[in-house]
Amino acid sequence: MSTAREDILDAVRRAAGREPLDSATRATLDARIAKPVRHLRPAFDEDLIARFIRKLESRSGTVARVAGRAQIPAAVETFRSAHSLAPRAAVGAGLKDLDWPADWIIHHQRAGIEETLSVSPAFAAIAETGTLMLLASPESPTTHNFVPDNQVVVLETARILRHFEDAWAALRERTGGMPRAVNLVSGPSRTADIEQTIQLGAHGPRRLHVVLVD
Amino acid sequence: MDIRSHEFQPRAVAALHDTSLQQAMDKARDGFVAKRAVQVAELSEFEALREAAKTLKDHVLDHLDHYLERYEAAVVAAGGQVHWARDDAEARRIILDICKRVDARTVTKGKSMVSEEIGLNTALIDAGLTVVETDLGEYIIQLAGEAPSHIIAPAVHKTREQVSDLFEKAHGGPRLTEIADLVDAARLALRERYFQADVGITGGNFLIAETGSSLIVTNEGNGDLTQTLARVHIVTAGIERVVPTLDDATLFLRLLARSATGQETETYTTISTGPKPADDLDGPEEYHVVLVDNGRSRMLAGPFREMLRCIRCGACMNHCPVYGAIGGHAYGWVYPGPMGSVLTPLIKGLDAAYDLPNACTLNGRCASVCPVKIPLPDLLRRLRHEQFKQSITPRRKRYALGAWRLLATRPKLYHALERLAARALAAIGGHAGRIRRLPGARGWTEARDLPAPQGRTFLERWQTERGQS
Numbered sequence: 001m002s003t004a005r006e007d008i009l010d011a012v013r014r015a016a017g018r019e020p021l022d023s024a025t026r027a028t029l030d031a032r033i034a035k036p037v038r039h040l041r042p043a044f045d046e047d048l049i050a051r052f053i054r055k056l057e058s059r060s061g062t063v064a065r066v067a068g069r070a071q072i073p074a075a076v077e078t079f080r081s082a083h084s085l086a087p088r089a090a091v092g093a094g095l096k097d098l099d100w101p102a103d104w105i106i107h108h109q110r111a112g113i114e115e116t117l118s119v120s121p122a123f124a125a126i127a128e129t130g131t132l133m134l135l136a137s138p139e140s141p142t143t144h145n146f147v148p149d150n151q152v153v154v155l156e157t158a159r160i161l162r163h164f165e166d167a168w169a170a171l172r173e174r175t176g177g178m179p180r181a182v183n184l185v186s187g188p189s190r191t192a193d194i195e196q197t198i199q200l201g202a203h204g205p206r207r208l209h210v211v212l213v214d
Numbered sequence: 215m216d217i218r219s220h221e222f223q224p225r226a227v228a229a230l231h232d233t234s235l236q237q238a239m240d241k242a243r244d245g246f247v248a249k250r251a252v253q254v255a256e257l258s259e260f261e262a263l264r265e266a267a268k269t270l271k272d273h274v275l276d277h278l279d280h281y282l283e284r285y286e287a288a289v290v291a292a293g294g295q296v297h298w299a300r301d302d303a304e305a306r307r308i309i310l311d312i313c314k315r316v317d318a319r320t321v322t323k324g325k326s327m328v329s330e331e332i333g334l335n336t337a338l339i340d341a342g343l344t345v346v347e348t349d350l351g352e353y354i355i356q357l358a359g360e361a362p363s364h365i366i367a368p369a370v371h372k373t374r375e376q377v378s379d380l381f382e383k384a385h386g387g388p389r390l391t392e393i394a395d396l397v398d399a400a401r402l403a404l405r406e407r408y409f410q411a412d413v414g415i416t417g418g419n420f421l422i423a424e425t426g427s428s429l430i431v432t433n434e435g436n437g438d439l440t441q442t443l444a445r446v447h448i449v450t451a452g453i454e455r456v457v458p459t460l461d462d463a464t465l466f467l468r469l470l471a472r473s474a475t476g477q478e479t480e481t482y483t484t485i486s487t488g489p490k491p492a493d494d495l496d497g498p499e500e501y502h503v504v505l506v507d508n509g510r511s512r513m514l515a516g517p518f519r520e521m522l523r524c525i526r527c528g529a530c531m532n533h534c535p536v537y538g539a540i541g542g543h544a545y546g547w548v549y550p551g552p553m554g555s556v557l558t559p560l561i562k563g564l565d566a567a568y569d570l571p572n573a574c575t576l577n578g579r580c581a582s583v584c585p586v587k588i589p590l591p592d593l594l595r596r597l598r599h600e601q602f603k604q605s606i607t608p609r610r611k612r613y614a615l616g617a618w619r620l621l622a623t624r625p626k627l628y629h630a631l632e633r634l635a636a637r638a639l640a641a642i643g644g645h646a647g648r649i650r651r652l653p654g655a656r657g658w659t660e661a662r663d664l665p666a667p668q669g670r671t672f673l674e675r676w677q678t679e680r681g682q683s
Contacts, residue, residue: 005298008282008507008511015512016514029284033424037462039465040259040266042468059481110495113409136496138495143495146442164460165460178488180489181442184479186483189435189481189482190481191434192433195374196367199394202436203408203436204482
């Protein structure tokens with residue numbers, strides 16, 4: 001008895017009116033996978049940092065710029081107190097070394113159902129659309145990006161890339177292969193499912209705040 | 215899901231008289247069109263991207279077997295499992311088997327049109343599982359016991375008052391009327407479900423051969439909570455969803471959000487690859503992909519191949535005057551509007567959905583906005599032709615078409631009859647120049663008057679006026 005896999009692949013080949021591809025064609029297609037075709041990309045002249053900020057803010061994200069890594073905890077504290085959040089946070093282990101306020105309760109585990117605030121390190125960002133790129137790892141659990149009401153992401157300005165394709169190139173250069181999840185985040189969670197009215201905080205974070213480190 | 219496309223006509227009439235539906239559709243229609251127009255105007259490359267996307271999708275379809283094999287190998291290399299389903303029943307069985315093996319009780323679901331296509335929810339519920347739709351729109355219609363009426367906005371046909379009613383019944387407590395409160399109530403109701411879930415099922419907007427990844431886009435983040443928190447993640451996707459590389463997926467992503475919701479990008483785009491690595495702190499223990507054929511390879515062989523380029527954005531229905539007037543439920547199955555009128559007869563059979571290809575004015579708006587340039591009106595016309603050939607078209611209509619053909623191929627006779635008809639109609643129209651009732655065309659004159667010809671045919675006037683100049 002033939003398997004579903006064989007049946008489907010056979011049907012696809014029959015539709016194309018041919019046998020399995022010859023090895024030369026397969027090699028050409030594999031080369032196309034190994035070295036992606038360069039597609040048309042939206043052109044823009046705008047400064048990458050300015051564009052990233054403008055685009056993210058257009059989707060209700062907020063941005064605070066700081067001069068160096070040492071100032072990250074203070075920037076997060078400003079955000080926390082501005083929204084009267086409890087001094088508790090799930091902090092990605094990638095940011096463990098920072099000097100977090102002594103009276104905070106912080107942990108580096110996955111986010112639990114009661115989590116209200118997370119702080120995660122971004123791998124990169126894409127200026128084209130103002131999008132953050134976070135990679136799942138022990139240093140940056142995926143639940144931090146979706147469970148808490150408030151998501152703070154730390155991003156270095158040097159990591160703001162022009163197009164999505166530049167982000168893929170950076171991903172391929174990185175050791176360790178594909179992370180389990182690549183999260184491209186362009187704002188706080190939203191829905192327009194009731195009468196086309198945009199409402200923030202559908203299931204994911206209600207607020208997205210970026211601490212941009214020069 | 216059971217097909218009810220044969221009830222199209224009565225359901226369309228009911229839809230036109232449904233005031234809540236008309237109210238909801240009025241709100242939706244212009245929003246989608248206007249938002250898309252703004253995004254398209256802002257991206258000067260949009261037209262060139264459409265052409266490139268069409269070319270790329272055709273390349274993939276030409277070599278689909280190879281890309282599927284490469285994709286499968288990459289999924290396996292990343293620790294995931296690939297299952298192949300020839301049809302809906304096989305897909306349901308595969309998913310049920312996985313659920314049984316992992317002793318699942320609660321299944322959360324991100325929005326997946328393929329899961330609707332294969333009738334998954336009913337099968338899971340019949341097997342004793344608790345199924346929770348997590349997309350807000352899907353959640354609303356699950357509470358209402360209805361099917362989606364739009365492929366990206368499943369509850370577009372519901373008014374806020376109707377959502378208030380549904381939530382009051384499901385959640386108890388005081389009746390909520392503000393949209394913000396309703397969204398919060400759904401958020402609260404679903405939160406625990408994500409954490410309880412044994413299996414999380416999502417669709418896949420794209421499957422990436424390069425990395426063995428599935429890619430989803432959402433605005434709510436529900437798909438991510440679904441696939442991150444459940445013990446087991448199952449992706450359901452049509453076989454045509456595979457693309458060679460991340461760069462190739464990007465080409466489509468630039469078109470998808472703009473065409474679908476009129477956004478530059480959706481809030482969340484997530485690329486998932488395999489199960490949780492040992493050191494990671496979250497993610498599913500198992501990662502499965504169910505590749506569904508269900509008529510697609512058959513489509514690939516014939517004249518409807520171009521339909522497989524579809525990236526499920528919904529722009530065609532947003533711009534369709536028929537869909538805009540009656541909403542999605544009248545179409546009677548999973549996919550409504552122009553793309554649904556092509557897909558439904560192709561997947562469920564020409565005779566199961568006779569009215570759908572005919573419920574179209576061939577105005578062409580759908581084709582003009584399709585991000586992958588599917589010639590939808592041509593495909594609909596072709597389906598009508600197939601229906602005629604297979605004698606599915608009702609006898610009366612076949613005779614009428616046959617008679618018309620007889621005339622249209624005999625110009626002299628045609629023009630003579632046309633002159634006669636123009637004069638007769640002018641006489642019926644009288645001074646008012648309008649015909650209020652016309653035997654044989656009651657369906658048309660019931661709702662409006664027919665403007666009467668003025669006595670001579672276009673051709674007659676053309677000949678006179680040209681002779682004068």
